[in-house]
Amino acid sequence: MDNHYNIYICGVGGQGIIKTSTIIGEAAMNQGLEVVMSEIHGMSQRGGSVSTELKIGGYNSSIIPNNGADMLLSFEPIETIRGLDKVNSETKIVYNTHPIVPSSSNKPYPNVDEITKTLKENFKYVLPIDGTKLAIDAGSVLALNMVLLGAVTADDNFPLSKESVIEAMKNNLKPKFHDMNLKAIESGYNSIKG
C-alpha cells in the first residue's frame, strides 16, 4: 500500500477548491504516480458546499470510501464537520478556522473554538490554521487555497514533494501571482511543520 494517499477537500463555492485539487493531481502525475480525482460542478458558484476527492495510488474509483481519507483538508470550519464521514482515527484533519456563515440556513453558526475542542476530543490529528489570515498576510484572501496547499505538503505521509506541487502550481496559475502563491504555500507549510 505504499504511496496510497486519499485527500478529501471541502469548502464553499469560490474558494479555489477544484484548482487546488487539480494542482495536487497534476503534481502526482508528474511524479509518475497513478492518480484519480472527483469533483462536483454545477452549483459551485452559488454559495453551496463544494468537495473534491483525490486518490493517489492504484485506484480505479475516484470516490473515497467512508473512513478512507488520509487527509481531510477543509477550507471552512463547519464544512470540516460535514466531511467527517470520510475520516478515521489516523486521518489528518487540517482546516481553516475562518467561518463563512451560510445565508440560507436558520440554524446558528457554531462557535469555532468549540468545533476545535470537540474535534480534538475525538481525533488524534486535529490541525486548525487561520488560513484566511495567512492568505491576507501573503497578499490576498484569494491565496487561501495556496496556504492550504502548503499545509497538505507538510504532512509526513503525503507522497508528493513540495517542489513538484510548486511546479504544478506554476503550470496552472498566472505568473503574476506566483510570488504571492509561493509565500502562501510556505506559510501554510510552516503552520503545520512549525
Place this chain on the structure above:
Amino acid sequence: MNLKELVTGAAGEKQFLLGNEAAVRGVIEAGVSIAATYPGTPSSEIGNVLSVLAKDANIYFEFSTNEKVAMEVAATAAASGLRSFTFMKHVGMNVASDSFMTTAYSGVKGGMVILSADDPSLFSSQNEQDTRNYARLANVPILEPSNCQEVKDMVKYAFDLSEQFNIPVIVRTTTRVSHMRGVVEFGDVRDNSSNSDNHWKRGHFDKDPSKFVPVPAFAGEMHVRLWDKIHKIEEITNKSDLNNEFNFANDKKYGLIASSSAYNYAYDVVKFNGLDVDILKLGFSYPFPQEKVAEFLKDLDEVFVVEEVDPIIEKDTLTTIGAKNLNVVVHGKLDGTFPLYHEFNSDVVADGLNKVLNFKEDSSTSYSSSLEKLQEDIPSRAPVLCAGCPHRAMYYGINIAIEELGLKPKDVIFASDIGCYTLGINPPYNAADYLLSMGSSVGDGCGFSVSTDQKVASFIGDSTFFHSGISPLINAVHNKHNFVLTVLDNRITAMTGGQPNPGIPVDGMGDEAPEVSIRKLALACGCDYVRVINPFNLEQVVKTYREAFERDDTAVIISKAPCTLIKGLTKKPPVDMIESNCNKCDKCVNELACPAISKIDGSIVIDKSQCDGCNVCIQVCKYGALQAGKE
C-alpha cells in the same frame, strides 16, 4: 494545463484531464468537423472547451437552440460525409429523441457520435434516467467508458465503428466519469484540414431518398438494414477488448459483471478486500455480447451485476442464462442486492457484495455526544441565488404584487422551469410549485389556466425560452389561456456556466451573431401584453405584475438584466448600512434573503465582498438604513 494542449498535444503526451476535456481530445483525435450541443451538466464543459478550441481544431461548433437541433446538425453533417459530434445531458436525449430515433434508421456516411451524460444521484438534474435504454430503443451501439483515458479512447473508437457500419454510436458517461480527473495519454490526430474558405472541412450530400427519406416504403427497408448492422456489430462486441476479464478468483465460484463508474467501485472493492471474484467489465455493452458473457458465466455458481442506474445488463445477463440454459444465480438490483436508484460508491458495492460473501468486519465508529450534536446542528449550505441576481428582485416583486392584489399564496401557482431560477423554490420566495422539463413552464401555464381557477405565474429563462418555450407560447395565445409568463432574460445560459444563447450577439465560436429579440418573438406569437422591465426597479416590477394579473389573456413580462456572474460588468459600489436608521424590522434579511445581508449579534451587516450594488434592498428598507454606496 493550457487548454490549447488538447489541440497541439502530440501522441504519447500525458495530461491530467477532466473526463469532459478527455472527450474533447477524443473528438480532436478523431478528426471531427462539425459539433453541436445544448449545454447541460454533467456534459457542459465539453461545449465550453470546444467553444474555445473549435477554430484551432478545424471544427465548426455551435450551441444549438436545443438538443434536437444539435442532433439534426450532427446527423446532416454525417450524412454529408463529415465526422460529427453531438453531446448533451441525459434528459437532452428526450428532446433529441424524435430525430435520433430516425437517424438510427437512415444511418450515416461520416462517423456520428452522441455523448450522453447520465446523472445518477441527480447532482444537477430532474431525474435519473439511464441513457442505455435509448441505445436499445433506437437499436444503436453504446460504449460505457469508466475513466478519463477511456472517455478519450472510446470517443475516438466510436467514430471508427460508426463509419464502419454507417450507424450513429452513443457514448454514455455518468457524472462521476464526466467530472473525474485522471491521467490521459494522447494518441494520433486524424487529419481534418479544411478544404474550403471556412476553418472546417465541407462535405457533400449525395442524394439518395431510399436511404435518407423514411417514407413508409423506404423506412421498412431501413429497419431491416438496421437489424442487419446490429447483428454484425454483436460479433464485434463478443470479441472486443473493451469487454475484458480481470481474474482475482482462485476458485471459480463467484463472478461479477460491471460497467462504467460502477465497475471502478466493484474493482476496488474486490482488489482491496482480496475477494475471490472474477470481474467481466463491459465497456461495449450494446449489442449485448451474449457469447462473451455466456463464456464468463459457464463455470460460475453465482454472479453479481454492478451497474448504475437501471438493471439493464442484469436483465441481459438473465436472458443469456435462459438462452444458454445455464445454472447461475444473479445478484443485482432485481433481487435487492444493490439499490435500484442513486449512484453507487465503494461502500454501496461492498455492502451489496457482503450480503452474499460476508467479508466485512463491523467498523462502526462512535464519536463523543458533543460531536454528534455538532453534526446534527450545523447549518446547511444549500446553493442560493447570488447577491445581485436579477431573479431575486422579480420573485420579491411578484410576491408583493400578489399581496397587494389581495391574493393568498395558495391562489397563485408558480410554474417553474429549468435554470438558476428554480432556486426560487426556497423560502422566502416559494416561487416553484410545478416543474416537468425544459420549457414546461409555458405548457404548464396553459394546463393550469383551464384546469383551475387559480392564477398562474410561469417563469422561464432566456435560453430555456429559446430552447422550447416558443411553441407552447403560440399554443397559449391560440387557445386563449390566461396566465402570466415571465421571461427572466439574464443575457446568458447561467446555470450551466455561462454559455451564449440566441438572445445575445455572440455565437458558440465567439463570433458576432444576430441577436434574436424575445420581445418581438412574444409579439409575433400574438401576445397583446408584452412588457420589458428592469428587475432592479422594484416599483416597476410590482406595478407590471399587478397589471398582468388583472388581464385575462397570456401576458408576457420580460425581465432584462445581466447575470451578475458575467465577467466585465460595471457594478455599483456596495450598499452602506446606517445603523442609527435601522428599526430592526428585519425585512431586508428575512424577505429579500440576499446572501450579502446577514444579521450578526442583532445588527444587519452587509458583506461588502459579496454585495454588488443591485440596490434592491435599498428599495425594500423604508427607514433609510440601507443606502446606495458612495462611488
